[in-house]
Amino acid sequence: MINTTFVLKFSKESLLEKLVHDILTLKEAQNACILAHNYQPGDIQDIADFVGDSLELSNIVTHLPNPTIVFCGVSFMAETAKILSPEKTILLPEPTALCDLAESIHKEDLQQLKKQYPHASVVCYVNSSIETKALSDYCCTSANALKIVESIPADTIIFIPDQGLGSWIQEKSHKEIILYPGSCPIHFLLDPHEISRTWEHYPKAALITHPEANKAVRDMSTYVGGTGGMIQYAGETSFDTYLVATDIGMIHRLSKEYPTKRFILAAEKIECKDMKSISLQKIHYSLLHNYSPIEVDPSVAIAAKRAIQNMMDIQQK
Numbered sequence: 001m002i003n004t005t006f007v008l009k010f011s012k013e014s015l016l017e018k019l020v021h022d023i024l025t026l027k028e029a030q031n032a033c034i035l036a037h038n039y040q041p042g043d044i045q046d047i048a049d050f051v052g053d054s055l056e057l058s059n060i061v062t063h064l065p066n067p068t069i070v071f072c073g074v075s076f077m078a079e080t081a082k083i084l085s086p087e088k089t090i091l092l093p094e095p096t097a098l099c100d101l102a103e104s105i106h107k108e109d110l111q112q113l114k115k116q117y118p119h120a121s122v123v124c125y126v127n128s129s130i131e132t133k134a135l136s137d138y139c140c141t142s143a144n145a146l147k148i149v150e151s152i153p154a155d156t157i158i159f160i161p162d163q164g165l166g167s168w169i170q171e172k173s174h175k176e177i178i179l180y181p182g183s184c185p186i187h188f189l190l191d192p193h194e195i196s197r198t199w200e201h202y203p204k205a206a207l208i209t210h211p212e213a214n215k216a217v218r219d220m221s222t223y224v225g226g227t228g229g230m231i232q233y234a235g236e237t238s239f240d241t242y243l244v245a246t247d248i249g250m251i252h253r254l255s256k257e258y259p260t261k262r263f264i265l266a267a268e269k270i271e272c273k274d275m276k277s278i279s280l281q282k283i284h285y286s287l288l289h290n291y292s293p294i295e296v297d298p299s300v301a302i303a304a305k306r307a308i309q310n311m312m313d314i315q316q317k
């Protein structure tokens, strides 16, 4: 009798191997590079050339010799890569992979705020559209938001669009920070009670939280920082267990980085569906059919690039 479970399992594994082999062959033939954000599914992280946070991926793009980049992340990330390297083909394997936070502000909202606070500088979280960046003075990521705010000459800062990250900066800076009510639904709606219940099961664990989270969750955390900061923190500290209050993709990233430590999601569902809408099949299709190249309006891109470059200049200091 044929063991169908074995046959099914065997054929599934060999199909997956073939898919990965085909992706790597296409990638090599096109001299392409695969970049993946820390929130990407584990199988994508495993085949990517670089896995990192928003800041690391933005930095890497400009240093890569490859003419084609498959960007496994959400659209604002691929768009930022295109702004920084307009001569490259930037492929986003799933063009509908958006970011609710980036969609939460429109250029008219920012124009209104700028009118209201004419002497303020605008710091725009990279989770934003190209049009919003183009109207901003500086970009920032979660890794450098405080450094950017503290380094710029203005005393009043319009911080858009994330009220989670913005209010975290507000707590740390003496400057006047004008917030915009945008938020990441995944982080901002985290339930501190649910996290407490998880923590009861692992009382000796550290709780590491993304600054996009609400204040109650940030305040109870052992560490607050972007995904790159979390990786560093887990490497520098000696907890056995870390409760992770950010997207589930980080469980794969952290567990791979530190296989002797335990990483547990702090609440049941912390998952960005858009980040998970990329798949190996879509990466294969993307390389095969040059799908879907990011296009930006060059005149808007010049203004947006200025804000990103202003961030990079401060970052390098």
Ligand code: 13P
Residues within 6 Å of the ligand: 052, 053, 054, 055, 127, 141, 142, 143, 184, 210, 212, 226, 227, 228
């Ligand atoms: P990082 O700045 O850590 O890459 O986080 C980006 C993000 O989109 C968080 O929701």
